[in-house]
Amino acid sequence: MSKAKIFLCRCEDVTLSEFRDAYGEGFTxxxxxKRYTGVGTGFCQGKGCLSEAAGELxxxxxxxxxxxxxxxxxxxxxxxxxxxxxxxxxxxAGNNVEDDS
Amino acid sequence: xxxxxVHIRFEGKTLECRSDTTVAVALWENGVRCLSRSPxxxxxxxxxxxxxxxxxCLMRVDNIPNVRTCELPVREGMxxxxxxxxxxxxxxMQKVLAAGSAFFPVGFYYKWFTKPATVxxxxxNGIRPLTGVGRLPGPEHATRVLPPASDPQDxxxxxxxxxxxxxxxxxxxxxxxxxxxEKATGRVLILDDHEIPGGQRYGALxxxxxxxxxxxxxxxxxxxxxxxxxxxxxxxxxxxxxxFLQGTRAIAGYHPDHLLLxxxxxxxxxxxxxxxxxxxxxxxxxxxxxxxxxxxxxPRALYRLLVRDGLQVKGMHVLIIGGGLDFWLSAALLDxxxxxxxxxxxxxxxxxxxxxxxxxxxxxxxxxxLDNISxxxxxxxxxxxxxxxxxxxxxxxxxxxxADLAVICNRAKPAYDVPFxxxxxxxxxxxxxxxxxxxxxxxxxxxxxxxxxPGDPAHPADEVNIP
Numbered sequence: 001m002s003k004a005k006i007f008l009c010r011c012e013d014v015t016l017s018e019f020r021d022a023y024g025e026g027f028t029x030x031x032x033x034k035r036y037t038g039v040g041t042g043f044c045q046g047k048g049c050l051s052e053a054a055g056e057l058x059x060x061x062x063x064x065x066x067x068x069x070x071x072x073x074x075x076x077x078x079x080x081x082x083x084x085x086x087x088x089x090x091x092x093a094g095n096n097v098e099d100d101s
Numbered sequence: 102x103x104x105x106x107v108h109i110r111f112e113g114k115t116l117e118c119r120s121d122t123t124v125a126v127a128l129w130e131n132g133v134r135c136l137s138r139s140p141x142x143x144x145x146x147x148x149x150x151x152x153x154x155x156x157x158c159l160m161r162v163d164n165i166p167n168v169r170t171c172e173l174p175v176r177e178g179m180x181x182x183x184x185x186x187x188x189x190x191x192x193x194m195q196k197v198l199a200a201g202s203a204f205f206p207v208g209f210y211y212k213w214f215t216k217p218a219t220v221x222x223x224x225x226n227g228i229r230p231l232t233g234v235g236r237l238p239g240p241e242h243a244t245r246v247l248p249p250a251s252d253p254q255d256x257x258x259x260x261x262x263x264x265x266x267x268x269x270x271x272x273x274x275x276x277x278x279x280x281x282x283e284k285a286t287g288r289v290l291i292l293d294d295h296e297i298p299g300g301q302r303y304g305a306l307x308x309x310x311x312x313x314x315x316x317x318x319x320x321x322x323x324x325x326x327x328x329x330x331x332x333x334x335x336x337x338x339x340x341x342x343x344x345f346l347q348g349t350r351a352i353a354g355y356h357p358d359h360l361l362l363x364x365x366x367x368x369x370x371x372x373x374x375x376x377x378x379x380x381x382x383x384x385x386x387x388x389x390x391x392x393x394x395x396x397x398x399x400p401r402a403l404y405r406l407l408v409r410d411g412l413q414v415k416g417m418h419v420l421i422i423g424g425g426l427d428f429w430l431s432a433a434l435l436d437x438x439x440x441x442x443x444x445x446x447x448x449x450x451x452x453x454x455x456x457x458x459x460x461x462x463x464x465x466x467x468x469x470x471l472d473n474i475s476x477x478x479x480x481x482x483x484x485x486x487x488x489x490x491x492x493x494x495x496x497x498x499x500x501x502x503x504a505d506l507a508v509i510c511n512r513a514k515p516a517y518d519v520p521f522x523x524x525x526x527x528x529x530x531x532x533x534x535x536x537x538x539x540x541x542x543x544x545x546x547x548x549x550x551x552x553x554x555p556g557d558p559a560h561p562a563d564e565v566n567i568p
Contacts, residue, residue: 005142007393010149011156013141016388043156043167047383051514051535056388058529065529070521070536075353076361077518078154079167084368088262 008056009049011042019053023060030054031071045077104411109179119411124170124181125151125158126410134395134479136160136170137183145476147395150384151402151410152294157395160184262369264290267344270360270373272351272519275300277548278379279333282343290371292346292362298337299330301381301401302427304408305434306330312437319457320429351380354522358543375543378520382513382549385534390473396482397474400427400510407434415439420484420502422471423510424448431508432463443502445469445486467491472499474507482507515550 006016014037027033030053039053040046054068061068105120109127118127125136125148135145136158146157153169161182162168170181215221268287271278279298282291295304306327309317317324337343346362349369353361360376362369384399386392398406406412419440421432425448432442444458444465458465469486477483485501514535521527521536525544530537538546 005144005393006388006390008388010139010146010393013139013144043159044150044154045518047154047516047518048150051529052385052388054529054536055531065531068529070517070527070529073518073521075355075519075522077354077522078352078363080352080363080368084363084366088368088370 008053009037009039009042011044011048012038012040014039014049016056019056020060023057028057028061030057030068033057034071040071043079045079046071046073047077107175107177109175109177109181111181112183118175120175122175122410122412124160124162124173124175124179126171126406126412127175128170128181130413132480135183136395139393144393145395145479146393148406149386149398149402151398151405154383262367264362264369264371266372267374269375269377270371271377271379272360273300273379273381273548273550274298274337274345275303275379275381275548276330276333277550278377279330279337281377281379281545281547282340283333283336285343285375285377287374289340289343290346290373291343292349292351294348294350296347298345299334301404302326302430303330303334305404305430308408309430309433309437314437316433316437316461319460320433320454322426322454323430323433326426326430351519354519356522356524358523360519360523373543375545376520376523378516378525378538378544378546378550379548380516380519380550382515382534384509385511385514386509387471387511389471391475394474394476394482394507396476396480396505397507397509399513400431400508401513403431403508404434407438413438414506417441417505418443418503420445420504420507421510422447422484422507425510425512427513428510429454429458431510432458435508436461436463440506443504445471445484445502447471447489469500471509477503480505513549515546517550520544520546 008014008016008019019033019037019039022033022037027036030050033053034040040050050071054070055065058065058068106117107120108115108117109124111128111133116127116131118130128136129148134147136148137146137156137160138144139146148171149155149157151171153172158169158171159167160170161184162170162173163180166184267290269285269289271281271285271289271291274291274293278291278293282289306323309323310327317327346364349362349364351360352363355361358372358374360371360373362371381401384401386397386399407414414435415438417440419435420443421428421435422445424446432444435442442463444463446455446465446467447470455465468489468491470489472485472487474482474484481503483501483503484507485499487499512534515533515537517527517536517538520538523544526539526541527536528539529535538544538550540546
């Protein structure tokens with residue numbers, strides 16, 4: 001068995017040290033760290049890791065936790081099949097907020 | 102618990118299992134804990150959240166990839182295969198991979214391999230069977246149509262998939278959701294992913310109430326928790342004007358007032374004037390080396406596996422680490438189920454329960470912090486601890502404990518994704534355990550989602566404020 005790693009994101013296999021390295025390379029927002037490391041982009045859509053990642057980022061940047069900006073989370077919050085969506089009588093209407101990034 | 106047996110096929114073998122459980126638990130009870138391999142490091146992963154959130158239990162079932170096996174009931178003749186767990190991830194291949202990683206520096210872009218197209222196709226055709234990924238469902242599933250909603254007793258489920266508009270929609274029927282329902286007026290819908298109202302701990306507490314040894318009488322925190330939930334359930338049972346949707350969860354929010362719900366495979370759509378977000382908290386295992394080891398669970402996953410799926414733990418050695426209501430509930434539940442316990446109290450805010458634990462002859466340690474957990478083969482794990490510096494108890498140096506199962510009871514974190522999608526103000530609030538919704542006019546967070554802890558006497562769940 002390989003040396004024990006600390007997993008920040010289990011879905012995409014992002015370790016805490018990889019997250020810190022990415023911060024060291026100049027990615028200082030949760031959004032860019034997500035895009036660079038893959039944290040929060042897996043099957044669970046960040047349920048398992050984004051709160052932890054944001055807490056770590058607040059420590060790295062030495063800022064109050066309330067100032068860490070959450071990434072844009074678009075619906076749905078879990079993977080669905082086309083068959084499930086096609087079985088809906090009324091398709092979801094309306095726009096997600098902030099869908100500009 | 103007597104139940105019929107069914108047989109499932111797993112990678113060429115036929116396994117016998119109870120008919121009233123899930124695929125993940127059936128495999129566990131047949132000695133298969135590694136359900137998948139992680140995508141980058143190929144590490145073994147076992148059932149973790151037991152509520153269909155995480156990647157760990159995704160398997161190929163009857164030729165359909167990415168099925169959540171922690172929520173899938175077993176069925177006679179089912180064909181189960183692991184994904185991403187082929188020869189590619191065997192230990193020798195890992196060494197080859199590690200040696201090759203020098204050729205892929207930071208910044209390497211995988212699309213450099215897309216030209217010429219013939220080479221790319223050869224590369225992909227070769228690599229996919231090796232990893233076990235990229236196999237699509239068979240053509241017989243291309244036109245798979247969902248069966249009609251199954252429960253004719255429930256008018257809302259049997260009718261169209263659009264439930265219309267409600268004055269108040271309450272997500273979560275735990276203590277705080279029920280308390281909110283008591284105060285809500287007009288047309289009210291309340292939904293929960295359990296079959297009955299009461300919340301994530303209710304089934305486990307009920308199980309303790311049935312115990313002959315009257316374990317509940319020893320632990321005030323557990324008995325008062327059950328009494329509060331029973332009282333709220335009694336009040337709720339008189340509310341014939343409130344619609345309860347069982348086995349349903351909110352899985353998407355469309356700004357400003359539109360929710361998408363999922364019940365098993367079926368989606369439903371509903372609109373609301375006020376949303377009360379009382380969704381149960383999520384387990385937080387914490388950040389330490391080996392925090393992905395199979396056999397490591399949070400308390401909420403434990404309740405689901407033991408109470409909902411009937412996981413047999415008789416004779417197992419179980420290590421419980423942490424503190425708080427879930428720590429004692431996990432310990433009592435496992436004790437009643439016949440497991441051998443080892444307790445490590447790392448959060449000693451609530452020492453009042455310790456005498457009762459000593460009475461039950463639970464081996465109990467304090468003054469330790471968890472350093473790491475590692476897997477010891479398929480079925481065992483080992484936890485290493487070191488002294489936390491408090492002088493109450495002296496430990497010479499690092500100590501290790503072996504177990505079949507480890508339960509980590511940390512501060513849980515709120516679910517926040519759907520409120521964010523609805524335009525809610527979601528900020529990082531470490532005292533709530535992570536990102537959490539702050540109330541605004543039409544979105545209200547209560548219970549563990551909003552900082553009013555059901556187990557916390559300072560914030561009784563029945564004092565939630567509904568505007």
